[in-house]
Amino acid sequence: MTKKNIFIAAAATGMLLAFGGNGMNAKAAPPAEGNWTLLPAASDEFDGNQLDGTKWSNGLWYDVTTDLAFSPSNVAVRDGNLVLTAKRENYNGKSYTAGAVESKFEVPGTDSYVEVRAKALDKRANVLSAIWMQSSPLSTVMNPNPEIDIMETVDYRKLSSTLHVWPQNPSSHTQMGTNDWDTGLQDISADYHTYGLERRDGKLRFYFDGRLAWEKVSTYDAFVEMSRHMVLSLEGHLGAPAAEHLPGEFLIDYVRTYYDSDFAGIPENGCYYLINAESGMLLTVPNSSTEERTQLVQAKLKSNNSQEWQISQNDDGTYCMQNQSSGKYVDLKADQSVADNGVPILQYSYHGDSNQRWYVVPTSNGYFRIMSAMSGKALCVKDASLEEEAPIIQWTFENEEDKNDEWMFLRCQ
Numbered sequence: 001m002t003k004k005n006i007f008i009a010a011a012a013t014g015m016l017l018a019f020g021g022n023g024m025n026a027k028a029a030p031p032a033e034g035n036w037t038l039l040p041a042a043s044d045e046f047d048g049n050q051l052d053g054t055k056w057s058n059g060l061w062y063d064v065t066t067d068l069a070f071s072p073s074n075v076a077v078r079d080g081n082l083v084l085t086a087k088r089e090n091y092n093g094k095s096y097t098a099g100a101v102e103s104k105f106e107v108p109g110t111d112s113y114v115e116v117r118a119k120a121l122d123k124r125a126n127v128l129s130a131i132w133m134q135s136s137p138l139s140t141v142m143n144p145n146p147e148i149d150i151m152e153t154v155d156y157r158k159l160s161s162t163l164h165v166w167p168q169n170p171s172s173h174t175q176m177g178t179n180d181w182d183t184g185l186q187d188i189s190a191d192y193h194t195y196g197l198e199r200r201d202g203k204l205r206f207y208f209d210g211r212l213a214w215e216k217v218s219t220y221d222a223f224v225e226m227s228r229h230m231v232l233s234l235e236g237h238l239g240a241p242a243a244e245h246l247p248g249e250f251l252i253d254y255v256r257t258y259y260d261s262d263f264a265g266i267p268e269n270g271c272y273y274l275i276n277a278e279s280g281m282l283l284t285v286p287n288s289s290t291e292e293r294t295q296l297v298q299a300k301l302k303s304n305n306s307q308e309w310q311i312s313q314n315d316d317g318t319y320c321m322q323n324q325s326s327g328k329y330v331d332l333k334a335d336q337s338v339a340d341n342g343v344p345i346l347q348y349s350y351h352g353d354s355n356q357r358w359y360v361v362p363t364s365n366g367y368f369r370i371m372s373a374m375s376g377k378a379l380c381v382k383d384a385s386l387e388e389e390a391p392i393i394q395w396t397f398e399n400e401e402d403k404n405d406e407w408m409f410l411r412c413q
Helices: 003-012 221-225
Strands: 036-038 056-058 068-070 075-078 081-091 094-098 100-103 112-119 128-133 146-152 158-165 174-182 193-200 203-208 211-217 230-235 248-260 270-276 282-284 297-299 309-313 319-323 329-332 345-348 358-362 368-372 378-381 392-395 407-411
Touching: 068 230, 081 100, 081 230, 094 230, 112 128, 112 146, 112 230, 146 193, 146 221, 158 203, 158 211, 174 203, 174 211, 193 221, 203 221, 230 248, 319 358, 345 392, 368 407
Parallel strands: 068 094
Antiparallel strands: 036 248, 056 100, 075 081, 081 094, 081 248, 100 230, 112 193, 112 248, 128 146, 128 230, 146 158, 158 174, 193 203, 203 211, 270 282, 270 309, 270 407, 282 297, 309 319, 319 329, 329 345, 358 368, 368 378, 378 392
16 A cells, blocks of 8 residues: 555544535644644645646746746656656756646645645756745735745755745835754755645744744734645756756655644534624624625624525635625625735625635634635624624634634524
């Protein structure tokens, strides 16, 4: 039995956590503390014979990297690995080619752990192997467009990790921190290693083979909260490639993403009232409005269906919430930076983007936090207000005395 089949078989024979019956059910324990659930839709074992086009894009939003040009033919899936190749060949004005992929899936931010097992390209080739997170296209909506470099082979004895921001309009770039951690090895490209990133409690934690290499308190919420795409690439940042050691391969065994929750008691699909734990009031479309971009509020129980929400779980384990009166969906306003606290929660026609997708995460006593799959922030009542018609916004989940960011799901009568 192969290593991957053992992993899958273990999940199927008792290491399972039920997640709405949609296959999100294999449990693992990346860092020691946590109740981690595997998210298959944001993971890949590379067990097929071609790149999964539903999960990955072949190539990046830039087409060259110093001396190398990205070529689709330099990406393959073989023998249980994603294979990114560097070659000596003329292409797109360059003398060398390289492979790169960007995920189509979102790796969640808040309370997540992502792990990649990989064997970097031979250091003698002088081509950088990189495991990093960024989402294209860069935009003002996603400001500050955080980039998290989990691993770059700048020094083959070390785990080199870096944080960047790329705010747009105007466009700029700032490095926000870097760390080079001595692995105790002479050459990390000599074998497979695991590279992990945990984002919890306002901190980023970087791991090498299960050992904590760097703990960084975030200067931007976005680094620890915002969802990002996974990027796997060969880059030209080391100078001229060594042609005598090419072609060479960067081998990625798996990408596995986890969420720190057992998702116990999450609601089945159906019609619900959403009751705020602080105020006891209900998530409401004011005045039964059918207008796009109407901001949601809290209100006492009404005699119409403006407080009834059809809850449907998506294939990735998130939920969409549709109002029974207007037919529109709970939507994070996405025409400004979605990384900010206080961004309004609206109703909007269905489009299926991640600002309409929500993780429903149990807290205590039958309540849940409702976390944006885009921003990683929680749906809450502004200022913990007890007033009717108080607006609904997003805010960093604080798990403090105020419970304005926790909700109960009560079946419609």
